[in-house]
Amino acid sequence: MNPVAVSPSRLLTIEDDPVLGAYLHEQLGRCGFDVIWCQNGLEGLARARQEHFDVVLMDILLPGMNGLQVLTQLRQTHALPVILMSALGAEADRISGFQLGADDYLPKPFSMAELRVRIQAILRRVALDRMPGAPTVQELPPAESGLLFDDEACDVRRGEQWAGLTRSEFRLLDTLQRNADEVLSKAFLYQQVLQRGYAAHDRSLDMHISQIRRKLKTIGYYQHEVRTVWGKGYVLSASDAP
Amino acid sequence: MSLVPAMPRKVPGKNSVFWKLACLLVVFCLLMIWLSWSWGRYMDKRTGFLSEQAHGTLVRYAGEAERAWESAQQAGVDQWLQGMGHREPGWVGVIGQDLQSLSSYPLSDRESERLTFLRGLDWPISHIKTARPWIKVPFPRDPSAGSLVIELPQRFMPGRSQVIWRIVTNGVIPGLLTLLLCVGLYRVLIVPLNHLREQANAWRADQLGARLSSQITSRQDELGELARAFDQMSERLQSTVSQQQQLLRDLSHELRTPLSRLRVACDSEQGGEALRERLGREVDGMQRLVEDTLQLAWLDAERGPLPVEDIQVQALWEMLTENARFESGWPQSRLPCLVDEHCWVRGHLNSLAQAMENILRNAIRHSPPEGIVSLDGRREGNMWHLWLDDQGAGVAPEELERIFAPFTRLDGSRPGDGGFGLGLSIARNALRLQGGSLWAENHGGGLRVHVRLLAGHAA
Numbered sequence: 001m002n003p004v005a006v007s008p009s010r011l012l013t014i015e016d017d018p019v020l021g022a023y024l025h026e027q028l029g030r031c032g033f034d035v036i037w038c039q040n041g042l043e044g045l046a047r048a049r050q051e052h053f054d055v056v057l058m059d060i061l062l063p064g065m066n067g068l069q070v071l072t073q074l075r076q077t078h079a080l081p082v083i084l085m086s087a088l089g090a091e092a093d094r095i096s097g098f099q100l101g102a103d104d105y106l107p108k109p110f111s112m113a114e115l116r117v118r119i120q121a122i123l124r125r126v127a128l129d130r131m132p133g134a135p136t137v138q139e140l141p142p143a144e145s146g147l148l149f150d151d152e153a154c155d156v157r158r159g160e161q162w163a164g165l166t167r168s169e170f171r172l173l174d175t176l177q178r179n180a181d182e183v184l185s186k187a188f189l190y191q192q193v194l195q196r197g198y199a200a201h202d203r204s205l206d207m208h209i210s211q212i213r214r215k216l217k218t219i220g221y222y223q224h225e226v227r228t229v230w231g232k233g234y235v236l237s238a239s240d241a242p
Numbered sequence: 243m244s245l246v247p248a249m250p251r252k253v254p255g256k257n258s259v260f261w262k263l264a265c266l267l268v269v270f271c272l273l274m275i276w277l278s279w280s281w282g283r284y285m286d287k288r289t290g291f292l293s294e295q296a297h298g299t300l301v302r303y304a305g306e307a308e309r310a311w312e313s314a315q316q317a318g319v320d321q322w323l324q325g326m327g328h329r330e331p332g333w334v335g336v337i338g339q340d341l342q343s344l345s346s347y348p349l350s351d352r353e354s355e356r357l358t359f360l361r362g363l364d365w366p367i368s369h370i371k372t373a374r375p376w377i378k379v380p381f382p383r384d385p386s387a388g389s390l391v392i393e394l395p396q397r398f399m400p401g402r403s404q405v406i407w408r409i410v411t412n413g414v415i416p417g418l419l420t421l422l423l424c425v426g427l428y429r430v431l432i433v434p435l436n437h438l439r440e441q442a443n444a445w446r447a448d449q450l451g452a453r454l455s456s457q458i459t460s461r462q463d464e465l466g467e468l469a470r471a472f473d474q475m476s477e478r479l480q481s482t483v484s485q486q487q488q489l490l491r492d493l494s495h496e497l498r499t500p501l502s503r504l505r506v507a508c509d510s511e512q513g514g515e516a517l518r519e520r521l522g523r524e525v526d527g528m529q530r531l532v533e534d535t536l537q538l539a540w541l542d543a544e545r546g547p548l549p550v551e552d553i554q555v556q557a558l559w560e561m562l563t564e565n566a567r568f569e570s571g572w573p574q575s576r577l578p579c580l581v582d583e584h585c586w587v588r589g590h591l592n593s594l595a596q597a598m599e600n601i602l603r604n605a606i607r608h609s610p611p612e613g614i615v616s617l618d619g620r621r622e623g624n625m626w627h628l629w630l631d632d633q634g635a636g637v638a639p640e641e642l643e644r645i646f647a648p649f650t651r652l653d654g655s656r657p658g659d660g661g662f663g664l665g666l667s668i669a670r671n672a673l674r675l676q677g678g679s680l681w682a683e684n685h686g687g688g689l690r691v692h693v694r695l696l697a698g699h700a701a
Contacts, residue, residue, distance in 0.1 A: 107533075109525075109529060200533075201537075201592050201593075201596055202592055203561065203591055203592050203595040203596075204591060204592075206561045206595075207553070207557060207558065207561055207591060207595075209561070210557040210558070210560045210561040210564075211554070211557050213560070214556070214557055214560070214583075228564060228568075230568055
């Protein structure tokens with residue numbers, strides 16, 4: 001999944017619950033991450049400042065220092081990705097978490113698979129950000145696909161027919177097109193295209209996909225279509241019936 | 243909410259307590275001024291005249307002087323005056339029409355001068371001057387013959403009772419009236435406040451059902467407004483508390499079901515894999531229940547409007563039916579959208595999608611095999627009126643409103659396993675928060691759920 005990182009990614013988990021903390025430590029280690037586990041907010045902040053980490057995973061209710069305070073302090077000096085996880089599922093906490101600069105917010109309880117998807121989405125986005133210039137490999141040669149991507153206009157066209165995509169829709173289709181035939185998780189698409197964390201009730205991405213499908217259908221483009229892969233994400237692939 | 247009355251106005255309204263107070267005080271001040279002025283004058287008059295007794299005595303003296311004049315002319319008067327000198331210490335004289343003395347005593351210049359401003363018997367006596375006035379009393383039988391002039395004896399001077407009257411008119415009566423005014427003001431202003439205090443104390447004692455008497459709430463002025471606001475506040479407080487209690491009761495009741503199933507699974511001899519699968523299922527169910535309840539509580543607590551955007555209903559429907567098709571296995575042909583692509587509404591995407599999804603799930607769950615669930619609508623002014631039809635058995639008319647209450651599950655009449663009965667409740671709250679409304683009716687062949695939303699503009 002992560003072709004850029006050669007050495008295992010370093011994770012810092014700040015979680016005071018011994019059962020959940022130990023479980024995260026063990027499971028994430030098994031997934032191939034290098035995991036450091038702190039049980040205290042202050043200690044976690046100190047380590048995050050001194051050492052190098054790829055992602056910080058943090059609870060909100062913590063002894064020593066509250067997770068939101070740690071985030072505020074950390075953001076003054078460091079830009080490293082932070083995932084908040086909390087049993088405080090309330091919308092207000094999610095919003096204040098994002099306002100303080102959290103990259104994602106995961107309400108407890110969550111499954112290990114869900115957490116892995118979120119971490120990988122962030123790692124992948126960071127890796128793409130670090131790449132010197134986007135890869136200009138056109139997965140779909142214009143002549144063959146019949147769909148032309150215009151970065152300037154932020155739109156696509158088939159012949160002389162413009163689809164009339166919005167900026168977000170164009171970015172989304174562009175991302176899918178660059179990774180054609182690969183299933184991209186919703187968490188990654190949120191990070192990459194909408195630049196925010198993914199929440200269960202957030203339907204913006206689904207709505208963008210729905211609009212892209214409608215607009216491609218309107219200009220009569222049927223060679224490829226955006227498909228939903230249930231429980232995983234979206235993929236742009238060749239249609240069964242052209 | 244619209245229950246809050248208009249905020250501070252510059253000019254007090256028609257029914258304001260300001261006018262009441264102003265009228266009361268102005269009338270009171272004018273009354274006081276008039277009262278003290280007119281009473282003072284009246285009392286001055288009453289006490290400024292000679293008493294009956296003084297009147298009688300002076301007339302009697304004049305009669306005596308007349309008799310003395312008639313009997314012996316000048317000598318008689320001299321003799322009578324001599325006798326008078328013993329009876330009255332002040333100046334006494336008898337004069338004729340020409341203001342000349344009828345006695346043998348000549349008048350000094352000063353006395354002559356004083357004779358030019360004599361006072362009559364019926365004239366008011368000034369109480370400001372301390373000098374005793376000279377009174378002219380004409381002879382009773384023949385006033386043209388002459389008059390008696392007498393310095394008013396000290397004992398007949400009016401004005402001793404004047405001080406007492408002054409205290410009464412200028413002190414005691416205004417004081418009493420002011421006291422009455424205070425009682426009036428207290429009744430107007432403080433008594434309603436005492437009622438409010440009693441009500442607040444009742445809340446403190448957890449009697450949330452306590453209400454103010456209609457006597458106060460029906461007042462038209464600010465205190466009436468305050469009392470009504472107070473009553474509305476307690477209404478809202480009571481309903482919120484009872485809703486919360488109901489929610490808590492329902493939630494714990496709902497949690498009992500998966501917990502007891504888990505208990506059974508725990509006690510049974512099931513193998514590891516089956517147990518784990520069951521555990522996962524029950525945990526998922528409980529998690530959904532908790533999330534839905536939190537969502538409902540959040541929607542209920544959220545007072546401000548949600549951020550809205552323009553949403554194309556066709557795209558929304560395609561997104562929702564894609565999920566629904568996956569969950570239910572229905573083909574797209576059984577989920578038609580009858581509104582065209584020009585139908586755009588203004589709403590909060592996430593909560594609108596969730597609301598519509600809940601309505602759609604509900605419709606699918608209660609549909610017969612091969613049933614159709616369709617979305618249709620029409621433009622009504624600046625609103626879009628959408629409706630979602632299913633072909634299920636419908637709902638009993640008296641239950642049409644109850645299906646929107648949390649944890650309501652109608653048993654028997656409609657097929658389907660049902661969720662927790664939170665979906666429609668969440669949908670209604672979500673639509674309310676974005677300025678829309680949600681209601682249901684039976685339409686012959688099933689249930690029709692109506693949605694009204696502000697119309698939007700195509701992006």
